[in-house]
Amino acid sequence: MSNTTTERPTKDLAPKPDSGGTASSEFVLRLRSRMQQLMALASLVVLVIIFGLINPLFLTPNNLSDILLSTVVIGLLALGATFVIITGGIDLSVGTGMSLTSVMVGVTLTYLGLPLAVGVLAGVLAGAVMGLVNGLLVSYLRIPSFIATLAMMMVAQGLALVISGTKPIYFNETPGFSNLALGKSIPGLIIPNAVFIFFIAAVIAGVILSKTLIGRYTYSIGSNEQATALSGINVRRWKMWIYTLAGSFTGLAGVIIASRLNSAQPGQGAGYELQAIAAVVIGGTSLQGGKGSIAGTVIGALIMSVLTSGLRIINVPQEWQSVAIGCVILLAVYVDMLRRKDTSEGK
Amino acid sequence: MENLLLEVDGVNKSFPGVRALADMQLTVRHGEVLALVGENGAGKSTLMKLLSGIYAPDSGSFRFDGSNVDITGPKIAQELGISIIHQEFNLMQDLTVAQNIYIGREPMLGPFINDAALNRQASALFEKIGVNLDPAQKVGELTVARQQMVEIAKALSFDAKLLILDEPTAALNDSEVATLHAIIRRFITDETAAIYISHRMDELKAISDRITVIRDGEYVDTLDTEQTTMPEVISRMVGRKVAAQIQMKPVPKLGEVRLSVRDLSTKALLKDVGFDLRRGEILGFAGLMGAGRTEVARAIVGADRISAGTITLDGAGVKISNPATAAELGIGYLSEDRKHLGLMLEADISQNIMLSTLGKLNKFGFMQDKMLNYIAGEQIQRLRIKTPSMHQAAKNLSGGNQQKIVIAKWLVKDCDVLIFDEPTRGIDVGAKEEIYDLLDELAASGKSIIMISSELPEVLRMSHRIAVMSEGRITGFLERHEATQEKIMDLATRSNRGAVSV
Numbered sequence: 001m002s003n004t005t006t007e008r009p010t011k012d013l014a015p016k017p018d019s020g021g022t023a024s025s026e027f028v029l030r031l032r033s034r035m036q037q038l039m040a041l042a043s044l045v046v047l048v049i050i051f052g053l054i055n056p057l058f059l060t061p062n063n064l065s066d067i068l069l070s071t072v073v074i075g076l077l078a079l080g081a082t083f084v085i086i087t088g089g090i091d092l093s094v095g096t097g098m099s100l101t102s103v104m105v106g107v108t109l110t111y112l113g114l115p116l117a118v119g120v121l122a123g124v125l126a127g128a129v130m131g132l133v134n135g136l137l138v139s140y141l142r143i144p145s146f147i148a149t150l151a152m153m154m155v156a157q158g159l160a161l162v163i164s165g166t167k168p169i170y171f172n173e174t175p176g177f178s179n180l181a182l183g184k185s186i187p188g189l190i191i192p193n194a195v196f197i198f199f200i201a202a203v204i205a206g207v208i209l210s211k212t213l214i215g216r217y218t219y220s221i222g223s224n225e226q227a228t229a230l231s232g233i234n235v236r237r238w239k240m241w242i243y244t245l246a247g248s249f250t251g252l253a254g255v256i257i258a259s260r261l262n263s264a265q266p267g268q269g270a271g272y273e274l275q276a277i278a279a280v281v282i283g284g285t286s287l288q289g290g291k292g293s294i295a296g297t298v299i300g301a302l303i304m305s306v307l308t309s310g311l312r313i314i315n316v317p318q319e320w321q322s323v324a325i326g327c328v329i330l331l332a333v334y335v336d337m338l339r340r341k342d343t344s345e346g347k
Numbered sequence: 348m349e350n351l352l353l354e355v356d357g358v359n360k361s362f363p364g365v366r367a368l369a370d371m372q373l374t375v376r377h378g379e380v381l382a383l384v385g386e387n388g389a390g391k392s393t394l395m396k397l398l399s400g401i402y403a404p405d406s407g408s409f410r411f412d413g414s415n416v417d418i419t420g421p422k423i424a425q426e427l428g429i430s431i432i433h434q435e436f437n438l439m440q441d442l443t444v445a446q447n448i449y450i451g452r453e454p455m456l457g458p459f460i461n462d463a464a465l466n467r468q469a470s471a472l473f474e475k476i477g478v479n480l481d482p483a484q485k486v487g488e489l490t491v492a493r494q495q496m497v498e499i500a501k502a503l504s505f506d507a508k509l510l511i512l513d514e515p516t517a518a519l520n521d522s523e524v525a526t527l528h529a530i531i532r533r534f535i536t537d538e539t540a541a542i543y544i545s546h547r548m549d550e551l552k553a554i555s556d557r558i559t560v561i562r563d564g565e566y567v568d569t570l571d572t573e574q575t576t577m578p579e580v581i582s583r584m585v586g587r588k589v590a591a592q593i594q595m596k597p598v599p600k601l602g603e604v605r606l607s608v609r610d611l612s613t614k615a616l617l618k619d620v621g622f623d624l625r626r627g628e629i630l631g632f633a634g635l636m637g638a639g640r641t642e643v644a645r646a647i648v649g650a651d652r653i654s655a656g657t658i659t660l661d662g663a664g665v666k667i668s669n670p671a672t673a674a675e676l677g678i679g680y681l682s683e684d685r686k687h688l689g690l691m692l693e694a695d696i697s698q699n700i701m702l703s704t705l706g707k708l709n710k711f712g713f714m715q716d717k718m719l720n721y722i723a724g725e726q727i728q729r730l731r732i733k734t735p736s737m738h739q740a741a742k743n744l745s746g747g748n749q750q751k752i753v754i755a756k757w758l759v760k761d762c763d764v765l766i767f768d769e770p771t772r773g774i775d776v777g778a779k780e781e782i783y784d785l786l787d788e789l790a791a792s793g794k795s796i797i798m799i800s801s802e803l804p805e806v807l808r809m810s811h812r813i814a815v816m817s818e819g820r821i822t823g824f825l826e827r828h829e830a831t832q833e834k835i836m837d838l839a840t841r842s843n844r845g846a847v848s849v
Contacts, residue, residue: 211459216442220450223439230437232422232451290441 036284036336040299044306051310058313065190067302067309072181072198073098073257075301077276078283079205080131080249082297083242085280086209088222088289089145091243092273093134093152094250099269100160101126101254106169106264109177116176123258124251130156131247135240153273160266169264181259194256199298201252206294208245218242222289278325279304282332303328351410352377352540353398353509358407360393360564367393368564371407375509380531380541382555382572386584386803390564391544395513399431400424412508428508432498432515440487444480445469448501469500476503477533478526492523499530510534510541514636516550528554546635548577548840562586578833581840585803585832598811598827602626605795606678606764608647611656616642616819620656624764624795629786631810632799634839638816640799641683644766648673648680660764674703679757683769683799685746689753692742696734697723699741700755726755730785747778754785765789766797771805783809803832817841 052059077094084091104126109119137148171177181194209215217238220228229235258264283300285292311321355373396402400418445465454464469482478496560567560583604623611620616639632640645651649667682688700723730751771779800806813825815838823838
């Protein structure tokens with residue numbers, strides 16, 4: 001450069017960060033970004049302790065195992081919903097979609113008499129196909145996810161009823177099927193298989209979300225879809241796969257619930273989608289997209305079932321349980337908003 | 348022929364109703380920083396968007412590094428080695444620094460992203476270009492200045508030959524600007540060059556080798572930075588011809604002070620803003636983008652929270668906590684963003700005009716359609732809104748007529764203080780005249796008007812008095828008879844960063 005006078009101050013300024021105590025403040029920042037999860041975890045622990053103090057029956061191994069089992073289905077649905085919600089979308093089709101996939105399992109095993117493994121695969125695949133259709137509608141036809149998945153919710157409900165002839169399909173011919181969820185593979189433990197399946201699924205979902213391209217782009221799209229596209233990412237195609245992935249978790253939930261009830265109940269899934277979304281939100285995933293984690297979702301799902309079980313065990317009438325859970329959702333979202341305001345104004 | 352990295356020749360670009368670039372030319376030599384200056388709307392950003400492949404030119408040629416190129420998309424620009432840092436950041440707030448920079452180019456380890464390698468790659472890049480960033484920190488946690496560094500690092504990670512920076516220092520303080528300049532200097536070699544767009548004259552002196560001035564979409568001149576002075580640059584930016592055309596009407600006799608603002612400050616930008624507005628006065632607010640003009644308006648009507656300051660209306664102190672209170676007091680703010688903040692595009696004219704008055708004109712909650720339509724009809728006549736019917740949807744009207752609808756809305760509300768933010772933005776020349784006449788009429792009828800405008804000729808023509816802002820402060824007032832484009836530009840480019848740094 002020709003201008004020598006201006007070169008003087010740059011040498012020492014260039015490599016210096018713009019603020020002082022970075023090491024400690026960065027640590028605080030990172031802690032802050034985990035805050036929502038930590039707080040959710042803390043509330044879960046506090047809830048368990050409170051219910052346990054009020055009624056020691058709450059802490060019996062049997063009850064705790066029941067709580068875990070009741071977390072599984074909502075939890076699986078919530079895993080898939082986490083992906084969609086982090087992209088900034090919403091998936092309303094997971095509840096009735098789950099009914100449809102369990103009916104498909106019934107068709108495969110009971111009507112067609114195919115082997116158990118094929119039935120499981122059929123359920124997961126049915127969910128994935130449903131997710132794929134959602135994804136195509138949202139990304140290529142640019143239908144808002146709320147509308148697209150609302151339509152899919154109704155379509156799936158209808159199809160489940162049509163295919164099953166509006167009657168439950170029982171799995172009495174496939175004796176091993178109910179063991180899939182309710183069997184106890186680990187000797188000496190009273191925890192049923194379904195719980196382990198859920199936690200394995202959660203670990204896989206967590207790895208996908210944090211370690212793979214599809215996970216990275218899930219955050220990226222939710223954070224700034226336009227900027228992601230400008231960075232040369234094929235946003236539409238990735239979105240389609242994200243919805244497909246989410247759908248396969250719905251499919252797995254359909255398999256598990258069918259196994260647990262030893263029947264495919266075509267009319268029972270409606271309403272599950274909102275509970276799944278609630279679990280995701282309680283776990284700190286933002287409906288605005290870009291933020292969230294599988295760990296949070298698992299904690300969120302656990303909080304929901306701990307609340308339900310705990311309120312029942314301390315004799316709160318069922319009507320009031322719903323009110324309580326509603327309030328918890330409001331509280332979780334409000335705390336998250338407060339925290340967010342904090343960090344954005346701190347600059 | 349001298350050794351040129353970029354040669355732009357005879358480029359034309361029109362948008363519906365506007366000629367953005369006319370026979371534009373530009374040359375960038377290897378190894379130099381070329382400053383590109385011009386008023387708001389001179390065509391700088393359009394030119395940059397052509398270079399980055401976001402727009403396609405109507406005609407003209409681009410030569411890059413000795414061969415003719417056709418920049419048909421952002422990807423092509425990237426492959427050629429043209430990297431642009433836009434005014435608005437294109438970052439994903441929830442991803443880390445390294446994830447942002449290498450998005451779409453992640454190093455993989457089987458099916459997994461190799462985040463360790465990703466961060467190493469980023470660290471190596473930071474080392475090379477001389478910035479100090481933590482690759483693993485989330486971008487959303489960084490200050491604006493450091494986000495800017497991320498953008499620059501991203502741009503340089505593509506092995507750019509030509510780096511284009513569009514107003515890179517708008518949000519930076521002095522030491523951050525110095526850091527940025529150091530990075531730019533380190534980037535410049537015999538093979539590379541940079542185009543630096545800025546309004547800050549002191550920076551051009553510090554960083555650039557040559558200064559190209561454009562005006563109204565046309566090339567004006569290129570000056571050697573060493574040999575020129577800032578007044579020379581400014582006079583080329585504003586162009587004397589335009590200034591001579593304006594016919595000054597004498598300032599009418601003004602009434603008493605109606606609105607008085609003192610020491611108005613906000614956390615984000617404004618610092619000790621104070622002024623008086625009289626009955627019948629048009630007070631113009633001039634300044635460059637980001638100087639804080641819109642923020643003054645927003646602070647007055649309570650859309651932004653103020654951290655200090657008093658507002659006096661007709662001699663009585665008022666506290667305005669939201670725009671509804673402001674409207675109640677008779678202060679109306681007409682946003683620069685009509686389409687989003689001023690109009691219901693799908694609703695018809697009558698509904699738009701009467702929206703804010705519905706609260707008064709109803710009977711037990713039922714709307715009095717006859718009355719509403721009568722009043723709306725009056726306004727349509729008074730403001731000469733051209734429409735076949737008052738039940739036409741607002742979106743079907745021209746920009747000028749849409750603006751009139753917004754004005755009518757506030758007139759119906761009986762506002763005495765009207766704050767116009769860019770009243771003629773997106774409005775064609777003929778309709779502009781009508782809006783000007785309307786503003787004059789309103790002032791003559793006793794309304795007090797604040798007019799924020801980025802078009803200097805408009806400010807000079809309309810204002811009885813001009814407040815010029817720079818970096819959140821009012822740097823000076825100019826009476827109509829003494830105001831010139833040069834004086835305004837001088838005040839508008841006055842830097843007071845030293846004084847405001849926290």
